[in-house]
Amino acid sequence: MNTTKWRWTIAWTWLLASGSSLAAPSLQALIDATPAGATLHVPAGVHAGPVTIAKPLTVEGDGKAEIRSNGKGTVVSIAGTNVTLRGLRIAGSGESHDAVDAGVLVEGGGHLIEGNRIEDVLFGIHLRQARNTTVRNNSVTGKPLDSGMRGDAIRIWNGTGNRIESNRFTRARDLTFINAPDNLVTGNDFSDGRYGMQVVFSPRLKIERNRISNMGTGIVVLYSRDVELRHNHIEHALTGGGAGIVFKDSDTGIVEHNTVLHCAVGLKVDAPPEPVGVLDVRDNRFAHNIVGLYFYGEAGGHRFTRNRFDNNLTTVAISGQGAGEANVWRGNRWDEYQGFDRNRDGVGDTPHDAWLYADRIWMETPMATFFRNSPILEMLDFLERLAPFSLPYRILSDPAPDMR
Helix, strand or coil, X not given: CHHHHHHHHHHHHHHHHHCCCCCCCCHHHHHHHCCCCCXXXXXXXXXXXXXXXXXXXXXXXXXXXXXXCCCCCXXXXXXXXXXXXXXXXXXXXXXXXXXCCEEEEEEEECCEEECCEEEEECEEEEEEEEECCEEECCEEEECCCCHHHCCCCEEEEXXXXXXXXXXXXXXXXXXXXXXXXXXXXXXXXXXXCCEEEEEECCCCCEEECCEEEEECEEEEEECCCCCEEECCEEEEECCCCCEEEEEECCCCCEEECCEEECCCEEEEEEECCCCCCCCEEECCEEECCCEEEEEEECCCCCEEECCEEECCCEXXXXXXXXXXXXXXXXXXXXCCCCCCCCCCCCECCCCEEEEECCCCHHHHCHHHHHHCCCHHHHHHHHHHHHCCCCCCEEEEEECCCECC
């Protein structure tokens, strides 16, 4: 097997070095000729794509080989089982959204896509009905297009048991998971996109220890049960809605130990008509957002415990009276709490209540948000609290605010 491993590399290198007039075999020819289960070390240099790998094979670029397509279609297509694609630069996909032109298309199962640099592509890595595949330590940079015209850095459609870990994504549209249950997304870094992650009909997805920055919106979870968000860092989501985390019609999820900074809204969540399938939101930090939490829909019943709210312009806002009124609050730390801890047990002596005043101009007129910190609106805000024109409405009450 060791002889097979090196045979094609040595032969091609000798031809190039000797200046032979014989045409070097194409990369696709080398792939086709390499026996199943063997390792092909691709010689240094640029090789023409597209190529297809449809048998168990390890294709190694050793950081010196590039596969560049002609600007049409997908550059590398993988099918079957147990393919490893490692250490290659992959570039030059087409620009068709309908065809999902990508740097790498993955089908089948048991593959490893590791340590590749994928550039100048519409979609980065497309897992189409792929299963039990690991995508690790890759760098993906999309084509220089407006964010809405780019493709996804990672797209999983109808795939399960996959691991997306420790990759770096930039200049792409979204990381998209559609009909993709039971996948793990961990340790990735994504900047300069539209949605950091878009999760649709993908139950039991685990999203952990990712860093998302400079997006329109951070993580959006739609129609997906039992999704878990843990230890993620989301910052600077200020355009196109601008929420750090959004949950819609997604029951029994967990939002835990995340940090959400400098977003238009820290967490935006609807409230189901019945108090079942609620979210557990605990031990998170929401800081320097325009709105820390925003609730819309019915009364709900989500549980908020041990979260920390720092320097948000407005800590909690609602779409209308009654939205989120059944939410449960306990042990959260509020920077605007006006109370004491006289017995020094770490819990405020009185509940923390948040009130909504009917004349909050900037909430009734969203365009006024731009002037939120102006002297005139600060004065109006002070006056409405000092002498409100109507009775305020209590949004929430935390009976045991954290004072540690």
